[in-house]
Amino acid sequence: xxxxxxxxxxxxxxxKTLEKILVPWLDDKTKPNExxxxxxxLGLDSVAILQLVLGIEKEFSxxxxxxxxxxxxxxxxxxxxxxxxxxxx
Amino acid sequence: xxxxxxxxxxxxxxxGRTAVIDDACEITYAKLLSxxxxxxxxxxxxxxxxxxxxxxxxxxxxxxxxxxxAISASGAAIVAMSSKMTVYEAAGFIKRADVSLVLTEKTFxxxxxxxxxxxxxxxxVTIEQNSDGVLKIGIFIQRCPKxxxxxxxxxxxxxxxxxxxxxxxxxxxxxxxxxxxxIYKAVMDFEMPNVVYCSxxxxxxxxxxxxxxxxxxxxxxxxxxxxxxxxKDFFKAVQNHKVTITAFVxxxxxxxxxxxxxxxxxxxxxxxxxxSGAKTPKHVYQKLTNAFDHIKFINTYGxxxxxxxxxxxxxxxxxxxxxxxxxxxxxxxxxxxDNRGEVLPAKHIGQIEVKSSGVFKGYxxxxxxxKGMIVSGWLKTGDIGKLDTQGNLxxxxxxxxxxxxxxxxxxxxxxxxxxxENPSVREAAIIGIPDDRLEEVPCAFVVPGDSFCSxxxxxxxxxKRLSSFKVPRKVFFIExxxxxxxxxxxxxxxxxIALDKLRIDK
Numbered sequence: 300x301x302x303x304x305x306x307x308x309x310x311x312x313x314x315k316t317l318e319k320i321l322v323p324w325l326d327d328k329t330k331p332n333e334x335x336x337x338x339x340x341l342g343l344d345s346v347a348i349l350q351l352v353l354g355i356e357k358e359f360s361x362x363x364x365x366x367x368x369x370x371x372x373x374x375x376x377x378x379x380x381x382x383x384x385x386x387x388x
Numbered sequence: 389x390x391x392x393x394x395x396x397x398x399x400x401x402x403x404g405r406t407a408v409i410d411d412a413c414e415i416t417y418a419k420l421l422s423x424x425x426x427x428x429x430x431x432x433x434x435x436x437x438x439x440x441x442x443x444x445x446x447x448x449x450x451x452x453x454x455x456x457x458a459i460s461a462s463g464a465a466i467v468a469m470s471s472k473m474t475v476y477e478a479a480g481f482i483k484r485a486d487v488s489l490v491l492t493e494k495t496f497x498x499x500x501x502x503x504x505x506x507x508x509x510x511x512x513v514t515i516e517q518n519s520d521g522v523l524k525i526g527i528f529i530q531r532c533p534k535x536x537x538x539x540x541x542x543x544x545x546x547x548x549x550x551x552x553x554x555x556x557x558x559x560x561x562x563x564x565x566x567x568x569x570x571i572y573k574a575v576m577d578f579e580m581p582n583v584v585y586c587s588x589x590x591x592x593x594x595x596x597x598x599x600x601x602x603x604x605x606x607x608x609x610x611x612x613x614x615x616x617x618x619x620k621d622f623f624k625a626v627q628n629h630k631v632t633i634t635a636f637v638x639x640x641x642x643x644x645x646x647x648x649x650x651x652x653x654x655x656x657x658x659x660x661x662x663x664s665g666a667k668t669p670k671h672v673y674q675k676l677t678n679a680f681d682h683i684k685f686i687n688t689y690g691x692x693x694x695x696x697x698x699x700x701x702x703x704x705x706x707x708x709x710x711x712x713x714x715x716x717x718x719x720x721x722x723x724x725x726d727n728r729g730e731v732l733p734a735k736h737i738g739q740i741e742v743k744s745s746g747v748f749k750g751y752x753x754x755x756x757x758x759k760g761m762i763v764s765g766w767l768k769t770g771d772i773g774k775l776d777t778q779g780n781l782x783x784x785x786x787x788x789x790x791x792x793x794x795x796x797x798x799x800x801x802x803x804x805x806x807x808x809e810n811p812s813v814r815e816a817a818i819i820g821i822p823d824d825r826l827e828e829v830p831c832a833f834v835v836p837g838d839s840f841c842s843x844x845x846x847x848x849x850x851x852k853r854l855s856s857f858k859v860p861r862k863v864f865f866i867e868x869x870x871x872x873x874x875x876x877x878x879x880x881x882x883x884x885i886a887l888d889k890l891r892i893d894k
Contacts, residue, residue, distance in 0.1 A: 322848070323847060323848060323851045323859070324851065324856075326852075338615050338616065342472070343616065343856070344472050344616050344855070344856050344857070345616040345617045345639075345794055346793060346794050346796070346826065346856045346857040347616070347856035347857075348616045348618075349794070349825060349826065350856070350861075364648060365618075365619050365620065365643055365646060365647055365648075366620060366647060366648050366649055368618055368620060369618045369620040369621045369624070370615045370616070370618055370621050373616075
């Protein structure tokens, strides 16, 4: 029987996986949370964004179109989780 | 005439016109001029004058514009640096360029001061601006500036690769930059006024010449973007601010060509997109011209040592072959030479050489190398190309080891030096491997030392020290680096090995 996961659990799992993908951009002290701004807090540039998106597509087996991405998506980790969550539904 | 005079003239002509819009504020030409003069007054009082080097480490913003022109107004040389550099990279560059004063943000100043240490005679000054455009100058560390009297005519210093893998600092004078800019402006034959979308980092020579100097002299409005490039952000800005022109490097053009629903935005104001940094692929160019037939997509070619623009497919790009980067700009001569320096006829491939009033003064602290770059007035670009019988220029490749990743130049030597600081690395070599979007990405070959390290260890080691685009995408461990003769790494062989391994991994 398939167990339905609670949305909160799903977001937590997505965040955990994102943490792993984000390791190269994190310093020893930073623990990302849903409020983390990937652009100003982690300083991701255009190349880093492309690498991050590739990492997300691989880890979550999803495809993200450029039309779904803008700076708002990366201004809060919660927004990026929304995009991934939408893809996994 | 100084670079500052371009701003001064436009501010006198169009005082009430919006000069810069950024995330924090919107300022007019009159306000930009007064901020520039306020900062330049401080710089002069701190001893900045011709021969002093002042670095600007700021993101794209109205503050950047004030800092850039204030340094020029003080007579000092502007040392254009990336605001995305790590403090480790920035400190190294500041020392190499013999910078006396750094203009930066508060957040960066602390870390930079720590990295530079107490021994260095370098001042750090922070500048910030509130939402009303009022400039606040903070003196973090103030020391007496050094004057380099041999280079008192230098207006701008930028990073470049030259023809070998080592990075160098190009010195350009006001006359070289201004003459090149006026020629570019005349060829473009702009409909005015323009709204300029500035997404390329403003330390790039392409952005400085084709955007900052050109459009400040026209009295145009800049939308200064301090964030990574997203094509959707660009479309939104075109719609909201009625953007008329921007400058792209190939990966931006690819994102625009691939965008699935551009029609949901009103892009009717957009008239020109200049394409440079590397050659935009033909199929991408054709896709763009088909999908956006009201926009002129203008291929152009330039390099820092040429003060920047060399050739251009303007004012009517449709009149030039799609594969070309246009014709030499007026007052610029292009020729193609073979390995012995003999001039080749049309359609023959060889090194591109350039002669113009914009050709640089030389590399900082490398007089011998500078002399070798210019022979009988001809600048050896290190790029490989050909001319057709009509004088259109075609780029074929690069003689240099430089890697271009998403419009950013990468010098293998810099990454290799960083890798060698890791005790687990005995030898290292960096090569570029093809990437669909970024053109190339760096890939490392490492000969391990006595202690163990993994690919992730190496990547994380680099992450802490280098900007994102320089961090190797892939690390291969190898017993011995293939060599050409006794001292030169056989990079061609390494590239073949990397491509083979990547094919197998797929």
